[in-house]
Amino acid sequence: ELKVEQNPLFLSMQEGKNYTIYCNYSTTSDRLYWYRQDPGKSLESLFVLLSNGAVKQEGRLMASLDTKARLSTLHITAAVHDLSATYFCAPSYGGATNKLIFGTGTLLAVQP
């Protein structure tokens, strides 16, 4: 059975601190996406990781992909309150169908 697990499920952190969210998936995939969802809102694409060893950075967020370990990480540097949201990872399956299987989500709460 295909599983995508995120760790932690809930993260409360102080502004200025660093932390990493982990995404483990059970079945090999060579592509993975990270999304952000604010309460009651849609999903916003953050990163597209298309190969083993891919690393992308945008502002205080950095994502990486290790396809051999079936692991992706989302690193938060010097967190600010505006980063509070739920973050989802989603490896892609089904080749051309680009079927994204979403992880369990990580609710991030950054405290001032």
Added chain:
Amino acid sequence: DTAVSQTPKYLVTQMGNDKSIKCEQNLGHDTMYWYKQDSKKFLKIMFSYNNKELIINETVPNRFSPKSPDKAHLNLHINSLELGDSAVYFCASSQVMTAGELFFGEGSRLTVL
């Protein structure tokens, strides 16, 4: 200009009724999807169409029937609604051959009473 738009945004209805949700994208993408997000925020893929052809059909009750009149539109019809159908339904689109990300609509919150 809204890239992926869904209507209605909210539906409240009684068990046993039938309802439809419409989705339109103006991004020129060739593939559209329906996802269901439950109360625990878990997102599950339901269907996908590529140029009007059904390419993903997950284990979903046959009360759910998608239809794609053209590649810019994907509708979802639900018959005989049940309490467990209450969720937020998201439409998304992508350009599959470029391995691009999915662009999501704002969601349609369905409440079955």
